[in-house]
Amino acid sequence: xxxxxxxxxxxxxxxxxxxxxxxxxxxxxxxxxxxxxxxxxxxxxxxxxxxxxxxxxxxxxxxxxxxxxxxxxxxxxxxxxxxxxxxxxxxxxxxxxxxxxxxxxxxxxxxxxxxxxxxxxxxxxxxxxxxxxxxxxxxxxxxxxxxxxxxxxxxxxxxxxxxxxxxxxxxxxxxxxxxxxxxxxxxxxxxxxxxxxxxxxxxxxxxxxxxxxxxxxxxxxxxxxxxxxxxxxxxxxxxxxxxxxxxxxxxxxxxxxxxxxxxxxxxxxxxxxxxxxxxxxxxxxxxxxxxxxxxxxxxxxxxxxxxxxxxxxxxxxxxxxxxxxxxxxxxxxxxxxxxxxxxxxxxxxxxxxxxxxxxxxxxxxxxxxxxxxxxxxxxxxxxxxxxxxxxxxxxxxxxxxxxxxxxxxxxxxxxxxxxxxxxxxxxxxxxxxxxxxxx
Amino acid sequence: xxxxxxxxxxxxxxxxxxxxxxxxxxxxxxxxxxxxxxxxxxxxxxxxxxxxxxxxxxxxxxxxxxxxxxxxxxxxxxxxxxxxxxxxxxxxxxxxxxxxxxxxxxxxxxxxxxxxxxxxxxxxxxxxxxxxxxxxxxxxxxxx
Numbered sequence: 001x002x003x004x005x006x007x008x009x010x011x012x013x014x015x016x017x018x019x020x021x022x023x024x025x026x027x028x029x030x031x032x033x034x035x036x037x038x039x040x041x042x043x044x045x046x047x048x049x050x051x052x053x054x055x056x057x058x059x060x061x062x063x064x065x066x067x068x069x070x071x072x073x074x075x076x077x078x079x080x081x082x083x084x085x086x087x088x089x090x091x092x093x094x095x096x097x098x099x100x101x102x103x104x105x106x107x108x109x110x111x112x113x114x115x116x117x118x119x120x121x122x123x124x125x126x127x128x129x130x131x132x133x134x135x136x137x138x139x140x141x142x143x144x145x146x147x148x149x150x151x152x153x154x155x156x157x158x159x160x161x162x163x164x165x166x167x168x169x170x171x172x173x174x175x176x177x178x179x180x181x182x183x184x185x186x187x188x189x190x191x192x193x194x195x196x197x198x199x200x201x202x203x204x205x206x207x208x209x210x211x212x213x214x215x216x217x218x219x220x221x222x223x224x225x226x227x228x229x230x231x232x233x234x235x236x237x238x239x240x241x242x243x244x245x246x247x248x249x250x251x252x253x254x255x256x257x258x259x260x261x262x263x264x265x266x267x268x269x270x271x272x273x274x275x276x277x278x279x280x281x282x283x284x285x286x287x288x289x290x291x292x293x294x295x296x297x298x299x300x301x302x303x304x305x306x307x308x309x310x311x312x313x314x315x316x317x318x319x320x321x322x323x324x325x326x327x328x329x330x331x332x333x334x335x336x337x338x339x340x341x342x343x344x345x346x347x348x349x350x351x352x353x354x355x356x357x358x359x360x361x362x363x364x365x366x367x368x369x370x371x372x373x374x375x376x377x378x379x380x381x382x383x384x385x386x387x388x389x390x391x392x393x394x395x396x397x398x399x400x401x402x403x404x405x406x407x408x409x410x411x412x413x414x415x416x417x418x419x420x421x422x423x424x425x426x427x428x429x430x431x432x433x434x435x436x437x438x439x
Numbered sequence: 440x441x442x443x444x445x446x447x448x449x450x451x452x453x454x455x456x457x458x459x460x461x462x463x464x465x466x467x468x469x470x471x472x473x474x475x476x477x478x479x480x481x482x483x484x485x486x487x488x489x490x491x492x493x494x495x496x497x498x499x500x501x502x503x504x505x506x507x508x509x510x511x512x513x514x515x516x517x518x519x520x521x522x523x524x525x526x527x528x529x530x531x532x533x534x535x536x537x538x539x540x541x542x543x544x545x546x547x548x549x550x551x552x553x554x555x556x557x558x559x560x561x562x563x564x565x566x567x568x569x570x571x572x573x574x575x576x577x578x579x580x581x582x583x
Contacts, residue, residue, distance in 0.1 A: 030507060034535035042537040043507050044493035108487075111495045111504065144445060154452075168467075175486075176477045179559055180469065186503060187466065228451055235459040245501050246560035246579050248469050256574070312575040316567055320502020320510060386506070390563045398509035399534070 004438055005084045006071065007351075009064025010344055011434050012092065013057050014427045017337075020053030021420045028416050031409040048114035049102050054332065055112065056095060061340040062199040063087075063130060066152050068347050069206055070137060079136035083129045090126040094119055110169070112189060117167055124160060131156045146209070146218035147227050151202030154231060158195040162188045183247050190238025196336075198234065204295060204339045207288055207346045226268060233258055240310045244319050256312060286358035287365075288349070291342035294369055298334025301376070302327060317391060323383030326376050333372055337423075344430050351437040361426060368422035375415040382408050476559050478552070485552025488545055497535070501562045507535055512562035515553040522550050 027046035029036065071078045078084060101107060101115040108116050134156060138149055166188035169175045174184075209218045217223065237258040242251075305327050309318045318324065349355045358365070382405055389401040478486060489495065497508035504510075514520050526546045532538030541549065558580060566578035 030535050038535055038537060043505070043535055044496040044537060047496040047505055048493060107493055108491055110490055114493055145448075150448065172483075176483065177470075178476055178478055178556055180466075182501065182503070184466065224448065228455065231452075231455055235455065236462060241503070242501075243575065244562060244564060244577070246577055251466065251469075253574075311573045313569045313573045316564065316569070316575050320499055320506075320562070322506060325506065391565065 003071070003078075003081050003084075005081070005088050006064050006067035007434055007438055008088055009060055009067060009091075010347065011431065011438070012088075012095075013060035013064055013340075014344075014431045014434070016053050016060060016095070017057040017427050018424060020050060020057055021423050023050035023053055025413075025416050025420050026050075028409075028413050032406075032413050045102065045105070048107065048112075049099075051112055052098060052102065052114065058196055058200065058332065058336050058340065060091070061344065062155075062196065062203060063091075065203050065340070065343040065347065066134070066199065068350075069203075070134070073210065073350060076137050076141045079133050079140075083133045087126050087129045087133070090122050090129070094122045094126070097122075110166075110185060113166055117170060120163060120167060124163060127156060127160045127163070131160065144219070146205075146215055147223045148202040148206040148209075148218055150224075150227060151198045151205070151230075154234075155195050155198030155202065158191060158198065158234060162192040162195055166192065179245060179247055182245060183242055183251070186241045187238050190241050191234055193331075194230075194234030194238070198230070200336050200339050201230070203343045204292060207339075207342055208292060210346065211289060211292075222268075240315060243312050243315045252312070256310065287345040287356050287361060288342040290358055290365060291338045291345065294365070295335050295338040295342070297369070298330055298338060298372075302330045302335060305330065305380075317387040318383060320390070321383035321386040322379045323387070326379035326383060329372075329379065330376050333419075334369075334376070341426060341430070344434075348430065348433045348437070352433065356429065356433065361429060364422045364425040364429075367418060368426065371415050371418035371422060375412065375419055378408055378412045378415060382412070476555055478555050481548050481551040482555040483552075484545075485548035485550070488541070488549055489552060492539065499562075500556055501560070510562055511553060511556075512560070513557050515550070515557040522554075525550055525553060 023046055026041055027043055027050050030038065030043040030046070067078075067084060070076050097119050098115045101119060106116050107114045113120065135153060138145070138153070166185065168184055168188075169181050175181050205218050205223070209215050237255055240255050243255070305323070308314050309323060309327060345356060385405060385408070386401065389396060393401075495504040497505045499505065499508075499510040500512050502510060502512075514525060515522065528536075529541050529546055529549065530539050560580050561578055564575075564577050568576040568578075570576065
């Protein structure tokens with residue numbers, strides 16, 4: 001294999017995943033030992049480091065997977081290898097710039113995009129190059145696109161749009177309107193997540209159809225119906241993040257109406273796929289298959305939480321609590337990370353011609369899902385306690401409420417250590433195989 | 440047949456994007472629900488300090504932000520807190536809060552920011568009314 005840019009994207013993604021989970025662990029330490037190392041690794045530095053790094057994992061792994069699939073599995077002639085390499089170099093240099101910005105405290109951005117806003121320009125250029133390369137390659141070579149091509153295409157376009165939208169606050173007259181500014185900021189974040197979900201869910205459908213060796217599950221009417229439903233959700237369903245903000249009621253009504261849809265999409269597709277899979281297919285792709293099944297489980301669990309917290313009457317009590325964190329951890333780790341792990345295991349099977357067997361990573365797999373389940377449960381518990389404190393207790397200060405959660409936070413930290421260990425073992429195994437393929 | 444299918448998909452995408460454009464225009468050009476608060480120059484400076492020091496990592500406004508510290512939406516009008524409390528807390532370095540070195544002018548800007556966000560609404564919205572269909576009527580500040 002001559003061009004190894006896609007593999008380098010995947011190696012970079014696994015390195016930032018390892019870094020990101022360790023930042024997360026250090027950040028969670030502040031809940032247990034508030035005074036410990038707070039001057040050298042304060043939470044206001046560790047949290048942006050953690051969030052930016054784990055978002056980079058999702059973006060880099062999805063990008064590397066898509067490049068690999070179109071050029072190495074589909075064997076389409078990529079429009080430009082130069083653009084692909086430039087994309088990689090831009091992302092790596094910008095990543096270094098972001099860490100410089102975060103480590104040296106030059107943070108002028110906002111939540112999730114805390115680094116200096118200037119660095120978003122090269123990120124947007126990177127996405128633009130990806131878009132040009134992707135659309136030009138696909139447009140020339142594919143007729144009757146299966147749904148994953150549509151999903152990746154719309155994911156790329158909307159990613160650029162919503163990333164730009166997240167910086168409307170740089171316009172002074174816009175920023176002065178506090179409520180509108182807050183609404184648009186969270187609108188962009190919600191849809192930004194929807195955009196990367198398009199990339200990641202597209203990858204899930206792609207890997208499934210390849211394992212099954214059947215493209216029909218990616219071309220049927222039903223799958224397109226769900227795709228358009230997901231796209232509508234991406235565009236209009238973000239507002240359950242901001243039900244509580246005093247804005248135009250129609251924005252909130254609309255969100256209530258559409259925000260229930262997206263989760264039904266993936267679970268339906270995965271369920272149908274699993275039902276029709278033969279025993280041989282399951283065995284042949286054991287790790288990729290196992291992680292897709294893990295994603296199936298996490299979709300189901302998060303579907304319940306997502307549906308509940310999208311009901312305004314429930315959202316009133318859960319918003320601003322750890323239940324929201326449980327939801328975001330459940331989706332980014334349980335769903336996105338499981339799908340991306342499945343994707344990389346599938347890619348390794350293509351590179352080496354042999355699969356990493358489930359037996360080899362059985363313990364780590366169960367440790368990953370088991371500790372995440374406990375982590376998820378602890379967050380739901382902490383969120384319920386906080387919601388109760390906000391609305392139903394009087395004369396209890398915030399610090400008293402936090403102290404009452406002390407043992408919950410210890411459990412949160414311990415499960416975090418187990419989760420980080422499992423993720424590290426899986427990521428190192430994948431890294432080793434990818435590095436071998438690079439030689 | 441295949442050509443028709445692709446054509447239909449393009450039509451659906453075009454319709455959805457058109458709706459999205461109208462939707463975005465309405466949101467970007469909309470005024471706030473009831474109270475059209477524009478941040479003053481001092482409050483904007485306070486907001487810049489809030490951003491540059493990543494205060495949102497630990498604190499929340501309208502429940503959005505981190506959960507290590509308390510929500511600060513209505514800290515200014517809280518009868519037990521208010522301006523003096525905010526200023527005393529800023530450089531205190533209590534518990535996990537880093538020890539900041541804000542100048543008096545910066546403290547004033549942060550207080551101006553908290554004062555103005557406080558005037559936009561309530562969080563938690565204790566007087567919100569839950570409807571049988573799951574909807575919630577929020578209590579707005581200075582309702583017209």
